[in-house]
Amino acid sequence: MVQDDAVVDQSLLERIHDEVRPLIGTGRVADYIPALAAVNARGFGLAVASADGEVFGVGDYRVPFSVQSLSKVFAFGLALSLETGRIWDRVGHEPSNHAFNSLLQLERDRGVPRNPFVNAGALVTVDQLLSRTGDAVGALRAFVRAEAANPDIDVDKAVATSERDNCHRNAALAHLIASYGNLDNDIDAVLDHYVAQCALAMSCRDLALAGRFLVRHGVRAGGGRLLSAADTKRLNATMFVCGMYDGVGEFAYRVGLPAKSGVGGGIVAVVPGRYVICVWSPGLDASGNSVAGVAALEALSAATGWSAF
Amino acid sequence: MVQDDAVVDQSLLERIHDEVRPLIGTGRVADYIPALAAVNARGFGLAVASADGEVFGVGDYRVPFSVQSLSKVFAFGLALSLETGRIWDRVGHEPSNHAFNSLLQLERDRGVPRNPFVNAGALVTVDQLLSRTGDAVGALRAFVRAEAANPDIDVDKAVATSERDNCHRNAALAHLIASYGNLDNDIDAVLDHYVAQCALAMSCRDLALAGRFLVRHGVRAGGGRLLSAADTKRLNATMFVCGMYDGVGEFAYRVGLPAKSGVGGGIVAVVPGRYVICVWSPGLDASGNSVAGVAALEALSAATGWSAF
Amino acid sequence: MVQDDAVVDQSLLERIHDEVRPLIGTGRVADYIPALAAVNARGFGLAVASADGEVFGVGDYRVPFSVQSLSKVFAFGLALSLETGRIWDRVGHEPSNHAFNSLLQLERDRGVPRNPFVNAGALVTVDQLLSRTGDAVGALRAFVRAEAANPDIDVDKAVATSERDNCHRNAALAHLIASYGNLDNDIDAVLDHYVAQCALAMSCRDLALAGRFLVRHGVRAGGGRLLSAADTKRLNATMFVCGMYDGVGEFAYRVGLPAKSGVGGGIVAVVPGRYVICVWSPGLDASGNSVAGVAALEALSAATGWSAF
């Protein structure tokens, strides 16, 4: 349940920063591509954006980092808006007990990814965006620029190139999906746009602002509607049960908010109807979630009583 | 997000009843034991209890039915209250992708059940209650009687006996858990108490009233504290990601509330901080959830905007 | 292919003994029950029996040890003889990729064990023997006594009692099989006879002699027929693909003979049409197969050219 008296302010975020400081720099930085491994392992940023766009932040909350899987939330929201719900025929909304890039369940489910927040689901999302827009990553970039009011948001080309050269596993997922007839576009094009979207560089501030449609019942920052209230509720609910890989239950238990994490060290969390939180710190735990990031969200949830329940 | 203006009243419940009437009697009544198969397949009840004990109800909302797995919520709440959290060492809080009585994951997880809402988790809960109280089902019955202010709540002996004679699969679960050292009491005693707790007969009204600690931040109907607010939040969060078997994502998508279902046809759902809903209708879908019950919750959620998000 | 010129004699076995001597005492002795853990870890015996009953042996080949899973071969042969093939409806003949006592596949296959050489299959075998004979272990004991011409073969009561007190996992298997309707007798009786059969104490000499029906096309030592030639061939073939747990391929690759191992450290292997080999040494590898035993069979196979192929 969202406590009505829970108020966020600068001093609260500073206390949280102090509390998790010993954890910053712990965990393991993603190093499967050189461009990611080069990040400052001691970076930490935390931003909270209210529904109407007020932002509080501490630490490196204006420093852009590689969004990686955080892009899945925005891409799926955009795909859903262009499709009035039909994408749910191509991707499920059940949690996955397996690691984020597992082929096990994809094969068992005959090419229909479990949910939009695993890599397979994101590939289908990109495929759908490509079919609708002709330029999936371009459409996504335009969307997040507008929502965050930051025209400088862009793809980090070095990261994208490096990921494209190391994407055998995503290629395997794409071919497997295609073998079941659930991919419409050329696989190379899908992979190009997928790695580009993962390589978007955004700050905690950008991400918190860009995620506000999730707490504005589907209404965009500029006032237009992206999604219906019902679709937005469904997206939050699906994120709650699917957004943290195989750590979904642990995160629900400790924090209790819909959230999505990325191997770049970012986590976007939603205080229903009120705030979007984005935290970033590159050191990851065994499930691929930011160590200091999860701890910060837990502390923030404990301090404010913010929870979905 | 919980809409502040959503008000429940008798006429709303009657509209919901009308809306789902075509579904009542559809689905398949659980028939693995004769005592359950004898239920009125066309039964339907719906009750909503507010945090402070006001109850609205329609249909057979005062007719007792076999609670079956709904008992898991109350037993676990009780066990948690007696243990100040230590039971979480013996049972996890991750969703299960498998059917409710699967041994697959239990073996993979070396005897630690995935969560308290699958049969294996409930066996561990009963074992813990037995160790603490000496009479697990007696303690549970006393608890629900007190919360529902109904001293007539009792175990249906015919159902209990019938289930005890047909519990090879639960016996297999219990022996497997024991083989990993995660069961302290005699297996026959654990099974006796487990089937008795499943055979509790309660009405929608009873169940909605008894579940109020979930919306009162852990405070019992009589004012004493069962659980801390944090533990109650965790219990709701865990129920959200684990309470509906392998249909967790589907239910989150359609309804968006923490809930637990039982093969007797009942579902208890929680509107965080505000209401406990209990709906009952014996016809089940393929996942073992009440067809008319899920539809009623979906309609209620749509009509009121009630959701965790 | 069986080399026609491969002749076994005492000096050959002594060479093999010398060759594997450094491995004797390595590996891990089964210690899940005290009675097994008390065995002499440095024991080693090797016996070869020809089809007509000539026996060569070295080391402790006359020392009785706990046959454990080796009993599965004899029990199944006996059950097959009493059933003229119908037991194959209750148990399959496909290899298992999982550990010997896994419930995973049993659940996936809806209560039909993968093959007679995993514990689940042996429980079904015992159940069938119980139904036919009224005394499964008695019938089995009579059979091996007759084949080995040794009236002293008997159940080690201390081992049987100890196993019965520690058989939660086999009880889980039995209940799971029963839940699918594939067990006819009382579960306690099945478990009693199962642990008794595993606790038979026999020497390498006993076991090599008792297994001769496997190389005599189904004809017993005394001249009567146990199985048809076709059934015997099928039993050998099934043992080849199923007899060594999850090490089937490795053993086929290294040795290339039908064989069955037991956690007591024994292995019975079949040189088709010619010899039965039994080797024993208690130290086990990670798959539960005797380290020195497998090495001895590999050396013997290399020295003689004995192989099924």
Added chain:
Amino acid sequence: MVQDDAVVDQSLLERIHDEVRPLIGTGRVADYIPALAAVNARGFGLAVASADGEVFGVGDYRVPFSVQSLSKVFAFGLALSLETGRIWDRVGHEPSNHAFNSLLQLERDRGVPRNPFVNAGALVTVDQLLSRTGDAVGALRAFVRAEAANPDIDVDKAVATSERDNCHRNAALAHLIASYGNLDNDIDAVLDHYVAQCALAMSCRDLALAGRFLVRHGVRAGGGRLLSAADTKRLNATMFVCGMYDGVGEFAYRVGLPAKSGVGGGIVAVVPGRYVICVWSPGLDASGNSVAGVAALEALSAATGWSAF
């Protein structure tokens, strides 16, 4: 056990042909590519080649058909000969319980295929042949031409092209293997050679003759050595436990010979030390094995007593 008195002659094969005639045309012809679906569904051929090259045959035993997975046996034998055993570090020898093109186990085993007879294993084999020879399919074609004394054996270009256009699943396997670092060559090149090898067109006569190294202890038709006797034994043993996909146990039970099947409807079976059998008929059972082909091998095994045991 191989019966010494079992003699193959023309009239025996004609009796087998008569016996299985009712099954010819039953089952389902592989139709995942048009070029395969165009085959004569009522075709049937059976050839038996002795170790020294005498051939008996009936039906369409001189009609070339698409060898598909039968190529795996020859390619692996060739790769093994060029590598003196090191390829066993890159591919296992354990049976697979899953369908022939499953990614499940490949992921679980971290990119090391279970055995050389599943698609993943064949891709690694092709990769190794490519590295050694520069022209994997060319080397393979030269080998089978020489062994079968038939210079007309060639790749069916229409089949190869058609398979290359429909190989998403093999591409997924290849990328997954590559993601674990177990593929050295360019993926497109590996796939080109893989589909070409599958598209080799050979007759039953060709295949029976070409497989003689398996019954000549590794010695080629022309007298040179392909493999050591020990390696040949291991190859036969591995084929016995791995050659018939998820129908390994069923085939061992019914026929009892090392064998490999292909979706073109061919099966190559080995009578250890004596004969190579090749049978062909396009109608497949649920496991992808030729219905009339398996029946013919079972009848032949029953008539002659041929078996590994």
